[in-house]
Amino acid sequence: MAIATHRSSAPQSSRRTSAPSLAVVGVTGAVGQEFLAVLAQRRFPYSSIKMLASARSAGKEVTFQDRTYKVEELTEASFRGIDIALFSAGGSISKKFAPVAVEAGTIVVDNSSAFRQTPGIPLVVPEVNADALTTAGIKLGQGAIVANPNCSTIIALVPVTPLHRAAGVHRMVVSTYQAASGAGYAAMLELEQQARDVLAGKPAQCKLFKQQYAFNLFSHNSALGPNGYNEEEMKLVHETYKIWGYFAGTGSSVQVDPFSLPGAPRISATCVRVPVMRAHAESINLTFNKPLSEDEARQILAQAPGVSIIDDRANNTFPTPLDATGKDDVYVGRLRRDLSQDGNWGLNLFVCGDQLRKGAALNAVQIAELLLK
Amino acid sequence: MAIATHRSSAPQSSRRTSAPSLAVVGVTGAVGQEFLAVLAQRRFPYSSIKMLASARSAGKEVTFQDRTYKVEELTEASFRGIDIALFSAGGSISKKFAPVAVEAGTIVVDNSSAFRQTPGIPLVVPEVNADALTTAGIKLGQGAIVANPNCSTIIALVPVTPLHRAAGVHRMVVSTYQAASGAGYAAMLELEQQARDVLAGKPAQCKLFKQQYAFNLFSHNSALGPNGYNEEEMKLVHETYKIWGYFAGTGSSVQVDPFSLPGAPRISATCVRVPVMRAHAESINLTFNKPLSEDEARQILAQAPGVSIIDDRANNTFPTPLDATGKDDVYVGRLRRDLSQDGNWGLNLFVCGDQLRKGAALNAVQIAELLLK
Numbered sequence: 236m237a238i239a240t241h242r243s244s245a246p247q248s249s250r251r252t253s254a255p256s257l258a259v260v261g262v263t264g265a266v267g268q269e270f271l272a273v274l275a276q277r278r279f280p281y282s283s284i285k286m287l288a289s290a291r292s293a294g295k296e297v298t299f300q301d302r303t304y305k306v307e308e309l310t311e312a313s314f315r316g317i318d319i320a321l322f323s324a325g326g327s328i329s330k331k332f333a334p335v336a337v338e339a340g341t342i343v344v345d346n347s348s349a350f351r352q353t354p355g356i357p358l359v360v361p362e363v364n365a366d367a368l369t370t371a372g373i374k375l376g377q378g379a380i381v382a383n384p385n386c387s388t389i390i391a392l393v394p395v396t397p398l399h400r401a402a403g404v405h406r407m408v409v410s411t412y413q414a415a416s417g418a419g420y421a422a423m424l425e426l427e428q429q430a431r432d433v434l435a436g437k438p439a440q441c442k443l444f445k446q447q448y449a450f451n452l453f454s455h456n457s458a459l460g461p462n463g464y465n466e467e468e469m470k471l472v473h474e475t476y477k478i479w480g481y482f483a484g485t486g487s488s489v490q491v492d493p494f495s496l497p498g499a500p501r502i503s504a505t506c507v508r509v510p511v512m513r514a515h516a517e518s519i520n521l522t523f524n525k526p527l528s529e530d531e532a533r534q535i536l537a538q539a540p541g542v543s544i545i546d547d548r549a550n551n552t553f554p555t556p557l558d559a560t561g562k563d564d565v566y567v568g569r570l571r572r573d574l575s576q577d578g579n580w581g582l583n584l585f586v587c588g589d590q591l592r593k594g595a596a597l598n599a600v601q602i603a604e605l606l607l608k
Numbered sequence: 609m610a611i612a613t614h615r616s617s618a619p620q621s622s623r624r625t626s627a628p629s630l631a632v633v634g635v636t637g638a639v640g641q642e643f644l645a646v647l648a649q650r651r652f653p654y655s656s657i658k659m660l661a662s663a664r665s666a667g668k669e670v671t672f673q674d675r676t677y678k679v680e681e682l683t684e685a686s687f688r689g690i691d692i693a694l695f696s697a698g699g700s701i702s703k704k705f706a707p708v709a710v711e712a713g714t715i716v717v718d719n720s721s722a723f724r725q726t727p728g729i730p731l732v733v734p735e736v737n738a739d740a741l742t743t744a745g746i747k748l749g750q751g752a753i754v755a756n757p758n759c760s761t762i763i764a765l766v767p768v769t770p771l772h773r774a775a776g777v778h779r780m781v782v783s784t785y786q787a788a789s790g791a792g793y794a795a796m797l798e799l800e801q802q803a804r805d806v807l808a809g810k811p812a813q814c815k816l817f818k819q820q821y822a823f824n825l826f827s828h829n830s831a832l833g834p835n836g837y838n839e840e841e842m843k844l845v846h847e848t849y850k851i852w853g854y855f856a857g858t859g860s861s862v863q864v865d866p867f868s869l870p871g872a873p874r875i876s877a878t879c880v881r882v883p884v885m886r887a888h889a890e891s892i893n894l895t896f897n898k899p900l901s902e903d904e905a906r907q908i909l910a911q912a913p914g915v916s917i918i919d920d921r922a923n924n925t926f927p928t929p930l931d932a933t934g935k936d937d938v939y940v941g942r943l944r945r946d947l948s949q950d951g952n953w954g955l956n957l958f959v960c961g962d963q964l965r966k967g968a969a970l971n972a973v974q975i976a977e978l979l980l981k
Contacts, residue, residue, distance in 0.1 A: 430803055434800065459921040472947065503893060505958060556825060
């Protein structure tokens with residue numbers, strides 16, 4: 236897909252003074268509802284807001300800043316006059332409607348994976364690569380797509396990027412502990428219902444996931460490639476490369492051999508779903524290109540945007556998913572020199588971040604905020 | 609502690625023909641109950657069995673092979689005439705009573721960490737180092753202590769050892785997903801009660817653990833050392849060294865610098881408790897001393913004792929804690945070449961094992977079975 240298809244040919248508007256008109260696509264979903272919560276909490280300026288969802292949800296009511304809105308059916312005509320649309324309705328909806336929105340002059344901030352590896356479409360974590368928006372020439376008034384990265388990738392990169400900038404990540408081995416919310420409301424409800432059933436001595440009903448989720452865990456439910464890695468794991472690899480600039484703006488949706496990219500970090504991930512509602516945890520093992528002591532890393536993280544440190548060894552107090560739930564920051568703890576590497580060449584850390592917020596809605600709204608600057 | 613204190617001076621008995629007399633110490637605990645289940649299931653031969661616990665539990669009744677036994681209070685006189693005692697009543701009870709049992713001519717198979725690093729006391733995973741019993745000269749009729757390793761260590765080493773034998777583990781990075789049972793019945797009950805309360809909209813009551821466990825997870829609750837690693841993580845390091853023979857039979861309870869042991873693997877662990885009842889999972893990343901392909905590793909694991917492979921990529925079917933619950937084997941899946949290492953120098957795998965069985969009671973009973981041979 237060429238860059239041109241994602242830009243409208245509409246003339247660039249003069250510098251805007253009014254608040255933008257917004258649309259939320261997939262507003263009845265878990266991320267859609269979080270879009271509204273985050274927009275309200277951050278007092279995001281807007282002149283109007285349109286609530287969009289599938290025909291099935293059209294007519295439902297949603298509340299935003301004490302006003303009730305009727306959900307409208309998403310159609311090709313939905314984007315007329317919309318400046319910014321926040322999409323979270325799955326990849327196929329994004330593929331169909333994001334280009335339509337772009338033609339209407341809308342900037343789409345897309346939470347799906349549909350365009351993340353498309354050349355020319357920036358993949359943005361504001362704390363990491365806000366400049367990618369400028370490089371791609373994204374400006375309010377000109378239709379374009381900006382991709383919101385995968386939740387696990389965002390939550391890893393907010394704390395790891397400042398360490399990468401200081402010492403260069405040579406290798407990153409990640410094991411995730413991922414919450415239900417990444418698979419939507421239905422997954423959260425399935426976890427809850429299964430827990431009720433199991434506690435009542437009844438069998439767990441498996442609908443969305445094929446195996447019991449309550450009081451259990453399982454390898455991430457995304458499809459596996461021929462290399463034995465699932466899509467979630469490969470997103471962590473490929474999205475990190477794009478966000479850190481190793482694709483040099485060209486991107487690629489094909490599988491990349493990390494050894495073909497000069498100087499690129501080597502990344503290996505194991506993604507696992509655990510019976511937690513809405514915040515992910517990740518155990519991250521790093522090898523650097525030059526030594527970085529635990530103390531230096533701690534100082535860097537203490538100043539890193541979007542990072543909070545919880546690392547109290549005496550009281551055994553470290554980040555948990557519940558600490559991160561409903562919070563904006565990525566919480567970091569268990570920071571320690573890796574015993575399995577010489578000197579200060581390696582570190583371990585444990586991070587938690589709210590999947591619906593920083594892993595999805597908050598990051599997208601932060602991107603929208605950058606567009607207003 | 610010198611070897612001599614763990615051997616009775618009683619003369620060696622002639623080759624035994626009768627079944628041994630048994631005692632179970634801590635019989636009312638989660639592992640104690642599992643000792644009975646495993647002994648019954650494996651038709652372990654015995655002439656008598658004594659059920660021992662603290663004064664608090666004395667007088668309670670336990671059932672074993674359709675017979676009811678009264679629990680007796682553990683005292684210094686408990687071990688007269690006992691050939692084998694299975695201990696799981698915590699480290700302080702082991703420290704106090706195991707030497708007493710040894711003096712009485714009993715072989716103690718101890719599930720606590722009290723003697724694991726004591727020189728001369730073998731630390732045994734039967735599939736891995738059964739020969740350590742012979743080397744230490746352990747024989748039925750002579751009092752001695754045999755230590756049962758930590759659950760996470762056993763569950764990792766059953767599948768990793770055959771790979772280590774084939775290609776030599778140079779480095780192992782482990783992230784665990786540990787069940788409640790490792791902290792005993794009380795932890796399992798706390799998880800269950802918290803889940804009930806949370807589902808009822810009530811606050812979770814934290815008693816054993818200081819933070820909410822249901823629908824959450826947290827860094828392992830054992831104490832942290834000055835290096836930032838908790839005891840569970842260091843057990844995985846030190847016990848692996850001892851079991852794999854890098855202490856050359858001398859052992860050490862002091863903290864070992866892995867770089868001081870020639871050729872020893874470098875191990876880094878992150879131990880996390882997840883809201884699962886009784887089976888642990890571990891994400892294991894390996895670097896070898898010589899290349900080992902995924903196919904070679906798969907063939908080795910297919911023939912490895914105590915290992916079952918569940919690794920169906922097409923159907924996204926891999927080991928889960930519930931698959932391992934109540935089972936003897938360690939389940940292995942997600943076997944794949946590590947993308948972050950050159951060629952075939954590294955592998956990822958994901959393993960699940962029942963914490964109460966292979967992680968504790970089964971391994972101890974298997975040790976007792978070796979004593980009968």
